[in-house]
Amino acid sequence: MINAVLVFNNAGQPRLTKFYTQLETSVQQRLISEIFTLVSNRANSACNFLPLPPLLANSSKSSTPTTPHNDTPSLVTYRHYATLYFIIISTSTESPLALLDLIQVFVQALDGLFENVCELDLIFNFEVLHATLGEIIVGGVVVETQLDKVVQGVKAQGKVAKRPVNESKSGLSLGGFGRGDASVWSGR
Amino acid sequence: MFEKSLYELIRGLRSHKGSEKEYIADSIKECRKEIRTNDMDLKSTALMKLTYLEMFGHDMSWASFNVLEVMSSPKYRHKRTAYLAAVQSFRRDTDVLVLAENQLKKDISSPTPTVISLPLGAIPHVINPSMANSLLTDLLPRLTHSHASIRKKTVVTLYRLALVYPETLRPAWPKIKERLQDDNEDPSVTAAIVNVVCELGWRRPQDFLPLAPRLFDLLVEGGNNWMAIKLIKLFATLTPLEPRLIKKLLPPLTKIIRETGAMSLLYECINGIIQGGILDAVEGTTEGEEVARLCVGKLRGMMVIEGDANLKYVALLAFDKIVRSHPKLVSQQQDVILDCIDDPDISIRMRALDLVVGMVNSDNLTAIVGRLMRQLRNAPIASTTDDPANDRGRLSGPVPYGDSDDEDAEETLRQHQRSNVPPPLPEDYRLNVIQRILDMCSRETYANITDFDWYIDVLTQLVRVSPSTKSSSSGDDEDLESTDDVGRSIGRELQNVAVRVKSVRPEAVDAAQALVLIDRRDQMFPASGNGGLNVLEYAGWLVGEYANYLTQPEPVMTSLLHPASVQLPPMTLAVYxxxxxxxxxxxxxxxxxxxxxxxxxxxxxxxxxxxxxxxxxxxxxxxxxxxxxxxxxxxxxxxxxxxxxxxxxxxxxxxxxxxxxxxxxxxxxxxxxxxNPVAPGAQRKVPIPDDLDLDTPINPNLHSLLAQAEYEGFETEEDDVYAAYSEPVTSYTSVTSPAPTISASERLDAPHKEPSSYQNAVEEEYLDPDILARRKAERKERYKDDPFYIDPEGGQGSSGAVTPLGSIVRAGNEEVDIDAIPIMALELEHSRGTPTGEYMGRSRSPRRAPKRVEIMGDETLGPGEPNATDGREDIIAPSSRQVGGKGKKSLLEVDSSGLGSLSLDDESSGRKLTKLDIERREQEEAEMKKALMEVERLRLEMQRASQRLEAKGEVTVKKKKKKVRKVEIEGEAPESTAHVGEAEAEAEAGADADKRVKKKKKKKPKTDDAGEGNAAEGAAEAEEGVVKKKKKKRRQVVMDEGEPAVEA
Structure with a gap:
């Protein structure tokens, strides 16, 4: 299952934190900063899987490294879009490539809701951000992967506020990111 | 009062560059005011602002009650804010949760779908067992809600309920299964159910076998890749239980592999074939070969494909899973895998490293190790913490710099200017590589090593590239960190080689000598890292033990005696x-x-x-x-x-x-x-000689002998010669350590630690009364100052010389000394060349490496210990022992072990049976009601009767009342059958029942324990566990009743 979904920007400032277990605020912040440290050091061409941050690594080593316990969060998957990092922490029972796709769905859904989404949209509409995530993942289990249904679900909750007028506008530009998203996703 | 919206808060944050802290503090103060007003809009806005700030680490737990207030607002907008605040801020210890229950129930039953969604999304975050119990009845009807989105969320919410309260599945599972079987169900709901089934599946695969046909259909129909991936993962856990599935699964899986355009699905198909044991099952057949070729071919394709590091990563993961079972298949791909060792991406390197350790043999060992060594040598030593710019954790606290990113936030296609130069190797990676090298080389008692000179050179080099260990840990003499220190690991290897391989012993000692020599310290331990310094512990041992091999004993001696040696860690110094x-x-x-x-x-x-x-x-x-x-x-x-x-x-x-x-x-x-190396446990196997008699005393006169020796000890104490001999020692150690001053007679005194009465009895036989009296007085004197007195004669040798202060120090020391004894014993073993854990797993017969280098195996008697084979773990996973076992739960972990104990009643006719179950339960409930009424009737009757009785009778009434209440309490418990019987019997039993109730009360917890014990035995036995539990209850009722249960 999925243990946490995080979004933060290039400076490490959180834009969305969702932990599917109850965690002390200070621990949450530490985890975010640890993951940010890991993720910000990675080259662009590097793969999208992170080694476990120290907070998680310590406890997971208790079982043998090759077969981590199925309940233990052991997979940190991330994707980088323009100014934002999207991170999913999950157990080994999730498929790593599928999680990458899931992040893509999440971002595409946001793009559908905001029309050419950018970080500012998410800052000012963090409730919508949560609502969108809530349509995709409930309690750490994925409930929906179809883009249109996610968008529809969020829209059913009320009008999605547009960006404040005076803010300049430019999007996360999904098309230009990642490598070969289309080819990975042609099956969807 | 001017109040801010969330928008204004964020704007404000962005415009207060540099003074966010003050701004936030002010804002929170404002929120505190706003949240206390009666205006729901204001409250809700304040809550939203707090939730926003909570994301940056600002505590809002104080507002938990206000969250509930806003939650109860009739407006959806307010509710949404409040539910989000609850999810984000409620913690395990939030005490208002009980109050939230009613609101949750109300909202679950709301007619508006969007309102229902709110508690459905929030419950997984805040649920606890008692809450789960009470919410269950409200959630179940939502499984048949007209909106698909409600149904799918309910399924998942019920799963989370089941995690904390496994009983949830009893009523919920049949309904969920009904949804799954329904062909007309919305595909989204089906997918959600599959997700949940997959989560449950690896816990209790046997329960899901009956569903296999339906799941198989879903897989073949396809359509949703996410669901297909989940299904494949689920099938991979089912195939070991039902081998027939393999034949069925193979065609669709190979079809998907050949046809799908989704890489994730393709990969999971291969992974499923590997993990489900399908590869092993079809091995040997032409079909199997074809499948294996297909899988490995695709995996190779993923490795060589240009520019997608992710595929490389997952392919390595997949290879890692088959490297033990199909080393041949993997070694065919050696070329591409070895390339990954030098990949610029650390994640990929780590995976490749894992894999390579499994692939290594005597032919490629030198090449692989050489590759890794090159890496270690050429990359600068640096750790992630060296870069303060990236270390957000060092900032005083998380602060939302709302504005620092104005430019970034609006930038769309930011081109990353980060260079593609490989980053310096992080410390833990370095350690990992070193450990892996040691592991690869030492595997199976150096079976893969052909050239030990080379290995010694490698070890020496490794010392130089060791990263610095946390400097704090090196100073103190706790040897907790001893096992995972690289320096020690390298040292152990060096020691091991020197002891086991006689032919290279001179070279090994040479290496140790070079390490020890102080004037070469800078060269051997470059300033960049001091982590290897602990190797000196072993190098020091080697130069000592094999001193005759030393080529330059004088410089070695000079180095050992160098003032700098005093600064070494105590363990190393002791070895020196x-x-x-x-x-x-x-x-x-x-x-x-x-x-x-x-x-x-x-x-x-x-x-x-x-x-x-x-x-x-x-x-x-x-x-x-x-x-x-x-x-x-x-x-x-x-x-x-x-x-x-x-x-x-x-x-x-x-x-x-x-x-x-x-x-x-x-x-x-x-x-x-x-x-010589000795296998662990070898000593235990030394046969006890037949003629060894441990029962007869060696000298029957021991006691008198000892007493005499002691007596003599007194006299010699006064002896000038003796005093002259021992005095310098005493004067110099009496303050610090009494150990070396113990005289021979004192050493013989040990048996006197026996009970004093026994001692006295012996003494009286041979001592004059006046001596006895003196001794008694002396003893009293000694005991007076020392509550921890242990050695009866310890203080005697120097009782005259020791100052009062000295005796206090000694009193303290004695305590410490006793603790120190076992440590010393361990250390002896250590320096004798059997470091803990090192030789475990070496119990096999001596092996010969190629080139006929003789390697000494462990000396042992009889067959090796079978369980000692994994003893090498301390090198593979050095810290695994330190982190306390499996008991420790990982951060973020959601424990699903509770599910393992729950059976899903999954017979082929499961639904009918469960219907029966429900009927039975209803019947039981009715019976219970009847019984309770009966009890109540009896109680009234007795009460009335007792009213007619005298004062003596009143006592009984009181007793009776108590009893009846107890019965009622028991009757309300969920498992009814047993208690119905009890209640009824109780009612019948009349006046003397009191005692029995008590008895039952006592027995009940015992049964529960037993039941839980059974349940804990794990998934496989859990079903029986439950059955047993029930059976036990029944049996116990019968036992307790003594007479057959009435009306049952």
Whole structure:
């Protein structure tokens, strides 16, 4: 299952934190900063899987490294879009490539809701951000992967506020990111 | 009052560059005010702002009650804010949760779908078992809600309920299954159910076998890749239980592999084939070969595809899973895998490293290790924490710099300017590589190593590239971190090679010598890392133990005695202390060299230097160091005296014998039997000789002998000769360590630790009354000051000489000393070449490496311990032992172990049975009601009867009332059958029932324990566990009742 979904920007400032277990605020912040440290050091061409941050690594080593316990969060998957990092922490029972796709769905859904989404949209509409995530993942289990249904679900909750007028506008530009998203996703 | 919206808060944050802290503090203060008003809009806005700030780490737990207030607002907008706030801010200890229950129930039953969604999304975050129990009844009807989105969320919410309250599945599972079987169900709901089934599946695969046909259909129909991936993962856990599935699964899986365009699905198909054991199952058939070729071919394709690091990563993961079972298939891909070792991406390198460790053999070992060594050597040593710019954790606290990113936030296509130069190797990766190298090389008692000179060079090099360990841990003498230190691991290997492989022993000792030499320290341990420094512990042992192999004993001695050595960690220093006399013995012990004046001066000088070095160490805080220092100090003082006493022969020609103490006595301490590796547990296998009689006392007169010895001890104490001999020692150690001053007689005193009455009885037999009286007085005197008195004669030897202060110190010391004894024993074993865990797993017969290098295997008797084979783990996963077992739960972990104990009643006709179950339960409930009514009727009857009775009767009434209440409480418990019986029987049983209730109360917890114990035995046995539990209850009722249960 999925243990946490995080979004933060290039400076490490959180834009969305969702932990599917109850965690002390200070621990949450530490985890975010640890993951940010890991993720910000990675080259662009590097793969999208992170080694476990120290907070998680310590406890997971208790079982043998090759077969981590199925309940233990052991997979940190991330994707980088323009100014934002999207991170999913999950157990080994999730498929790593599928999680990458899931992040893509999440971002595409946001793009559908905001029309050419950018970080500012998410800052000012963090409730919508949560609502969108809530349509995709409930309690750490994925409930929906179809883009249109996610968008529809969020829209059913009320009008999605547009960006404040005076803010300049430019999007996360999904098309230009990642490598070969289309080819990975042609099956969807 | 001016109030801000969330938008204004964020705007404000962005415009208060540099003073966010104050701004936030002000804002929170405002929120505190706003949230206390009666205006729901204002409250809700304040809550939203707080939730936003919570994301940056600002506590809002104080507002938990206000969250509930806003939650109860009729407006959806408010509710949404409040639910989000609850999810984000409620913690395990949030106490208002109980109050939230009713609101949750209300909202679950709301007619508006969007409102229902709110609690559905929030419940997984805040649920606890008691809440789950009460919400269950409200959630179940939502499974048939007209909106698909509600149904799918309910399924998942019920799953989370089941995690904390497994009983959830009893009523919920049949309904969920019904949804799954329904062909007309919305595909989204089906997918959500599959997700949940997959989560449940690896816990209790056997329960899901009956669903296999339906799941198989879903897989073949396809459509949703996410669901297909989940299904494949689920099938991979089912195939081991139902081998027939393999035949069925293979065609669709190969079809997907060939046809799908989604890489994730393709990969999971291959992964499923590997993990589900399908590869093994079809092995040998043409079909199987084809599948294997297909899978491996695709995986290879993923590795070589240009520019997608992710595919490389997952392909390595997949290879890692088959490397043990199909080494051949993997080794065919050696070329691409080895390339990954040098991949710029650390994640990929790590995976490749894991894989390579499994692939290694004697042919490729040198190449692989060489590759890794090159990496270690060429990359600069640096750790992630060295870069303060990236270390957000060092900031005083998380602060939302709402504005620092204005430019970034609006930028769309930011081109990353980060270079593609590989980053410096992080520390943990470095450690990992070193450990892996050691592991690969030492595997199976060096089976893969053909050239030990090479290995020794590798080890020496490894010391130089070791990263610095956390400097804090190196100083103190807790040897907790001992196992996972790279320096130690390398040292252990060096020691191991020297002991096991005689032919390279000189080279190994040479290497150790080079490490120890102080003037080469800079070269051997580059300033960039001091992590290898712990290797000295083993190098020190080697130069001592094999001192006769040393090519430059003098410089080694100088290095050992160097003032810098005192700064070493205590463990290393202790080893050094042991090595010093050994090296000294090898230098001085040669009786072929004439005892000329030069020789005498040389030796005297050397001894003086050693004494000079040891002297201050006799007060070292580490007991280990202290003890050795004191022992060897005394020994060398004696030797120095002997040397100065022995007159040298004339300088020219004639041979004069050197003092015997130098040539014979001291070397004899260290030579003798050669050290060989001994298998763990070998000692236990030494057969007990038949003629060994441990029961008859060796000397039946022991007690009187001992007593006599003790008596003699008194006299010799006054003896001038004895005093002269022992005094310098006493004066110098009495404050620090009494151990070396114990006289022979005292040592014999040990049996006197026995109960005093016994002792006295013996004493009385041979001692005069006046002596006895004196002894008694003395003993009393001693006991007076020392509550921790342990050795009855410990204080005697120096009782006259010790000052009051000294005796206090000694009192303290004695306590410590006793603790130190087992440590010392361990250390002995350590320095004898059997570091803990090191030789475990070496119990196989001696192996011969290629090139016929003789490697000593462990010496053992009989067959090796089967369970010792994994003893090498300490090198593979060094810290695995330290982190306390599996008991420790990982952060973020959601524990689903509760599910393992729950059976899903999954027979082929499961639904009918469960219907029956429900009927039965209803019947039971009705019976229960009847019984309760009966009880109540009886109670009233008795009450009425008792009212007619005298004062004596009133007592019984009170008792009776108590009893009835108890029965009622029991009756309300969910598992009814047993209690119905109890209640009824109770009602029938009449006045003497009181006692029995108590008895039952006592017995009940026991049963529960037993039941839980069974349940905990794991998934496989859990079903029986439940059954047993029930059975036990029934049986117990019968037992308790004694008479057959009435009306049952």
């Amino acid at each position: 202390l042991q090595a010093i006399p050994k090296v000294f013995a090898s230098m001085s012990g040669d009786d072929q060299i004439s005892w000329t004046p030069e020789r005498k001066t040389l030796m005297t000088l050397l001894m003086a230097r050693i004494i000079h070095f040891l002297d201050p160490l006799s007060t070292h805080p580490s007991l280990e160091v202290q003890e050795r220092a004191v022992e060897y100090l005394e020994l060398l003082r004696l030797a120095a005296e002997a040397a100065s006493g022995a007159a040298p022969g004339d300088a020219h020609g004639d041979f004069t014998d050197p003092p015997l103490l130098l040539t014979q006595a001291i070397p004899a301490l260290f030579t003798g039997a050669e050290l």
